[in-house]
Amino acid sequence: MSTTSLPPSLMATLPGDFYTDPEVFALEQKRIFESMWFCVVRAADLPKPGAFKTVQVGTESILITRARDNSIRAFYNVCRHRGARICTEESGEVKRAFQCPYHAWTYDLEGKLIAAPNLTKMPDIDRVEYGLVNVAVREWLGYVWVCLADEPPSFEDTVLGDVRTRLGDLVSLENYDVANLAVGRRIVYDVKANWKLIVENFMECYHCATIHPELTEVLPEFADGYAAQYYVGHGALFGENIQGFTVDGSEGFDRIPTITEEQDRRYYAITIKPQVFVNMVPDHVILHRMFPLAVDRTVVECDWLYLPEVVASGKDVSHSVELFHRVNQQDFEACERTQPAMSSRTYAKGGVLVPSEHHIGLFHDWVREKLGR
Ligand code: FES
Ligand SMILES: [Fe+2]
Structure with a gap:
């Protein structure tokens, strides 16, 4: 795959046909979705x-x-x-x-x-x-x-491995006790975009200042374009006068009692390949499951998980849900805007990644290795 020589600031993305070719998608179905957890x-x-x-x-x-x-x-x-x-x-x-x-x-x-x-x-x-x-x-x-594999890969190495790679350890996620939280809201998004565009978008924050005004208000460091996923173990700090991870920075709920002092007032994000995103904040966890249905269509089910007493009490979670619901809509709209251009002749060799996106290159390497391309 010869790309014209790039300046050191830039790295090549995958070529456009990785996002449009039904044969690539068929190979992903076999070698990724039907082979992994x-x-x-x-x-x-x-x-x-x-x-x-x-x-x-x-x-x-x-x-x-x-x-x-x-x-x-x-x-x-x-x-x-x-x-x-x-x-x-x-x-x-x-x-x-x-x-x-x-x-x-x-x-x-x-x-x-x-x-x-x-x-x-x-x-x-x-x-x-x-x-x-x-x-x-x-x-x-x-x-x-x-x-679906005849011999499933090790859950510890693959799924838990992705968590360790991101957070540095497993206990940082275990602290949120996700299994015992309750679903406060579920929203299903039908996104007209290839699943990899959604993964890439989730991994970077170069777009945060442009499309996520509410999120950058709550997490001011996101305005610089460096996502929590750029670093190992980093959680983005809430802004000084932000009281909770809500659409207007107003107070959220009691924090999950088992998280550490260090995890308070921070947002952490994990990508578990191939189709799960976990977002952790002090009082809730947001978990995305993607169902890639076609080369240009992905259904995303997103759960907002709270302490069981918050859900049982019937407390209003809408301020809390609204923040990431808007982030989801803003992100998925961006992915849908990108999808049609993937088949443009000008994108045949792909685009470029800037330094704050270079870690996406590791995801591309992984996809290429899985597909043997
Ligand atoms: S019983 Fe005949 S196909 Fe199921
Ligand atoms: Fe985003």
Whole structure:
């Protein structure tokens, strides 16, 4: 990939076709989304046995449910008879079994085949072997993570590794007790942009002064263009007269009691490859899960997580939610403005990264390595 020689201040980005070519996206589905740990649902959204959700992971539809022993299970949403989708709804609840709507093969919550028309006349059918195909599952931060690989990579090295790389350790995140927080608000954004534009945008703050007036008011250092993710372990300090991480700098809620003095009045951000962002402030955590659905379309589910007593008390979280909701809208609008230009002939060789964005080069190296390009 020959780029004209760049001055030391600049680094090349990925070329435009990485954001537009369906073949590149198909390769990402196989080698990234279907090979790595992928965060799918909040465990609390499956409150009891039989509650289920279906999600798209790479090219596959995955069915996630809670079994009778309360453990979370994930299966390919594909009937073992002749392949019909078992569940077509995004979420729902079954009593004790999933029944295929085509010829009524029926599977219990552990995926075992328990009934089918004339099944008793076919005693040679092994009920487990012809059960739903399992997907590896982990629970972490109160979320369900799945991996479609036959041999999943180490969760410790990949997912937890990204947290350590960003924060310097794991305990800095554990202090926020994310698993025991409650969802105060969830907003789903349908973004007409490639998932990598969203990752790159999240990693840099060169754009903060231009498009995030409310955020730079709360975090004045962001006006200089250096994001919390440029440094290891750095949290951006709140402005002097800012009382809380809210849209107008007004007071937030009680701080999460297990965070340190050092973490008070600071904002931290982590990118967990390939599709999770974690934002930590003293009184809440904002977690983004991306679902890349096409080369130019990504659905982003964003949860605002608070202490359970804040949510249970019915306190008004709108000032708190509004700040990052605006940041999301501003960011996604910027990504949508960039997407159409990715196919311009003038962007065939890509663009450039300035020094405060050079760390995005590591993400590009990682993508290239995964795709073997
Ligand atoms: S395809 Fe599901 S029962 Fe036939
Ligand atoms: Fe932004």
